Amino acid sequence: MSAIAPQKLVEAESVVAGYLPGVDILTGCSLSLAVGEIVGVIGPNGAGKSTLLKAMFGLVAVRSGVVRLSGDDVTNLAANALVERGVGYVPQRENVFPSLSIEENLRMGLYLRPHAWTERFDVVTGLFPLLAERRRQRAGSLSGGERQMVAMARALMMDPTVLFLDEPSAGLSPIFQEQVFERIQQINAAGVSVVMVEQNATRCLEISHRAYVLDQGRDAYTGTGDELLGDPKVTELYLGTLAARRL
Amino acid sequence: MADGLRLGLVLAVASVGLSLIFGVTGLTNFAHGELVTFGALVAYFLSASGVVPEIPLVAAGILAVVAGAGFGWAHETILFRPLRRRKSGNVSLIVVTIGLGLFLRNAYLILFGGRPRPFDEFTIQTAVDLGPVSLRPKDLVVMAVGACALLGVGLMLQRTRLGRGMRAVADSRDLAAASGIDVDRVILAVWVGGAALAALGGVLQGVSETVETDMGFGLLLLMFASVILGGLGTAYGAMVGGVLIGLASQVSTYWLSPKYRIGVALAVLIGAILVRPQGILGRRERVG
Ligand SMILES: Nc1ncnc2c1ncn2[C@@H]1O[C@H](COP(=O)(O)OP(=O)(O)OP(=O)(O)O)[C@@H](O)[C@H]1O
Ligand SMILES: [Mg+2]
Numbered sequence: 001m002s003a004i005a006p007q008k009l010v011e012a013e014s015v016v017a018g019y020l021p022g023v024d025i026l027t028g029c030s031l032s033l034a035v036g037e038i039v040g041v042i043g044p045n046g047a048g049k050s051t052l053l054k055a056m057f058g059l060v061a062v063r064s065g066v067v068r069l070s071g072d073d074v075t076n077l078a079a080n081a082l083v084e085r086g087v088g089y090v091p092q093r094e095n096v097f098p099s100l101s102i103e104e105n106l107r108m109g110l111y112l113r114p115h116a117w118t119e120r121f122d123v124v125t126g127l128f129p130l131l132a133e134r135r136r137q138r139a140g141s142l143s144g145g146e147r148q149m150v151a152m153a154r155a156l157m158m159d160p161t162v163l164f165l166d167e168p169s170a171g172l173s174p175i176f177q178e179q180v181f182e183r184i185q186q187i188n189a190a191g192v193s194v195v196m197v198e199q200n201a202t203r204c205l206e207i208s209h210r211a212y213v214l215d216q217g218r219d220a221y222t223g224t225g226d227e228l229l230g231d232p233k234v235t236e237l238y239l240g241t242l243a244a245r246r247l
Numbered sequence: 248m249a250d251g252l253r254l255g256l257v258l259a260v261a262s263v264g265l266s267l268i269f270g271v272t273g274l275t276n277f278a279h280g281e282l283v284t285f286g287a288l289v290a291y292f293l294s295a296s297g298v299v300p301e302i303p304l305v306a307a308g309i310l311a312v313v314a315g316a317g318f319g320w321a322h323e324t325i326l327f328r329p330l331r332r333r334k335s336g337n338v339s340l341i342v343v344t345i346g347l348g349l350f351l352r353n354a355y356l357i358l359f360g361g362r363p364r365p366f367d368e369f370t371i372q373t374a375v376d377l378g379p380v381s382l383r384p385k386d387l388v389v390m391a392v393g394a395c396a397l398l399g400v401g402l403m404l405q406r407t408r409l410g411r412g413m414r415a416v417a418d419s420r421d422l423a424a425a426s427g428i429d430v431d432r433v434i435l436a437v438w439v440g441g442a443a444l445a446a447l448g449g450v451l452q453g454v455s456e457t458v459e460t461d462m463g464f465g466l467l468l469l470m471f472a473s474v475i476l477g478g479l480g481t482a483y484g485a486m487v488g489g490v491l492i493g494l495a496s497q498v499s500t501y502w503l504s505p506k507y508r509i510g511v512a513l514a515v516l517i518g519a520i521l522v523r524p525q526g527i528l529g530r531r532e533r534v535g
Binding site for chain 1: 408415418429
């Protein structure tokens with residue numbers, strides 16, 4: 001057990017998980033994240049990318065396999081306990097509280113540490129100045145891109161060491177997508193390790209230190225971003241259409 | 248009119264739990280009426296049954312609310328949490344609640360008997376005139392207690408951490424968990440609080456009318472109407488809807504036989520949701 005390298009922040013080993021009894025969505029999926037890394041996860045729709053994040057975050061029951069955080073076994077620990085241990089998560093859908101204002105959304109993010117409000121609010125709005133200007137606006141009335149900002153800011157309120165992002169660029173215009181990827185790199189540079197599920201595979205692989213290609217509930221390929229971008233098998237399996245478009 | 252306000256306040260108190268439980272768990276609880284009856288029966292048992300040494304109705308009412316809270320706790324921990332863990336589908340859960348309601352109604356009937364009974368205290372009171380309306384003093388008390396309870400719930404939801412947690416879980420469970428909120432604890436708190444309020448509603452209804460084993464079931468449709476009219480899953484919606492439905496159904500008895508009370512309430516409901524499908528306080532969100 002002591003062989004676990006301490007710099008491994010998150011490790012998922014042969015995780016089997018699913019929603020309905022008897023139906024496994026993840027069929028033995030592994031992933032690791034080292035301190036300081038951005039790890040990308042790509043794969044076709046329905047591959048189980050979101051399910052993998054939820055399983056690691058305690059929102060979907062892990063049926064077998066192990067999830068470790070800094071070497072501790074956190075398999076099936078409740079999400080709120082993981083938040084306490086420094087994990088942040090931004091879901092793919094419903095990523096803000098629509099009936100609450102931007103400020104109230106950020107306060108929700110600090111539910112466990114309300115006293116740190118002024119300090120954290122300053123840090124987080126330093127990253128997303130727009131949110132301070134529009135703090136009274138209801139999150140339900142924001143555009144998709146603005147919501148993504150609120151969602152990431154909410155997750156950062158607790159000053160996490162790891163951030164799980166589920167398709168942060170989905171549905172955004174190219175300019176907004178670029179902004180989101182820039183922010184993610186900024187956040188990472190500030191010391192937060194990131195696991196990022198993305199459908200914009202090319203951009204994802206470009207900014208990720210390493211990446212996994214998920215297919216049918218398991219990790220089919222893994223490597224550095226550049227390796228995967230250049231791998232013909234990956235191109236065939238998943239990047240096919242995108243790569244063809246780039247030619 | 249005043250009587251409609253009274254019924255409305257009682258409905259509002261009783262249906263907050265129905266709405267909040269739906270909000271945080273997605274469960275449509277057809278046995279919610281039995282939580283209402285439970286409160287009235289416990290209060291009757293303690294204050295007027297003669298089986299145990301009788302205590303004043305006020306004390307019995309308070310104990311009934313506490314017992315109602317315990318009943319809600321039992322609902323969640325013994326039945327609904329395990330069912331949620333098993334990922335039971337919504338339809339099966341609805342069937343479970345219908346069965347539970349039937350079971351409880353019959354259990355009440357066996358224990359209490361079918362005869363409607365009033366509480367011993369305040370049975371016969373003459374109405375006093377207050378300006379244009381005349382009201383029995385006990386109805387005034389019922390209305391005051393109901394209004395205070397609603398105010399308390401409103402403040403709790405708005406001002407306390409637990410209240411904000413409840414609103415967050417109702418908005419989105421996963422996101423609430425991702426914000427560090429202990430979702431299971433919040434759901435339990437909603438069951439306990441919602442069932443306590445339902446029990447209070449039952450006591451109040453029993454004071455105004457009589458205690459019967461199917462009194463809560465009789466209110467169920469009106470409670471659903473209140474909750475849907477106000478906006479499913481929102482606590483304030485249940486309050487506003489309850490008052491409106493109570494007023495509408497009671498005022499109609501000036502012109503129509505009381506038999507049509509529920510029909511009138513449903514007509515109001517249908518009319519309102521044709522105009523505003525999400526309910527008065529429900530939200531229609533932009534998606535994306
Ligand atoms: N709540 C749920 N209940 C039951 N099945 C689900 C649920 N959520 C997802 N699934 C199933 O799990 C499988 C994987 O879904 P998942 O959301 O993990 O895919 P994904 O890789 O994130 O896809 P996408 O790129 O479309 O977001 C799908 O077949 C889906 O139908
Ligand atoms: Mg997904």
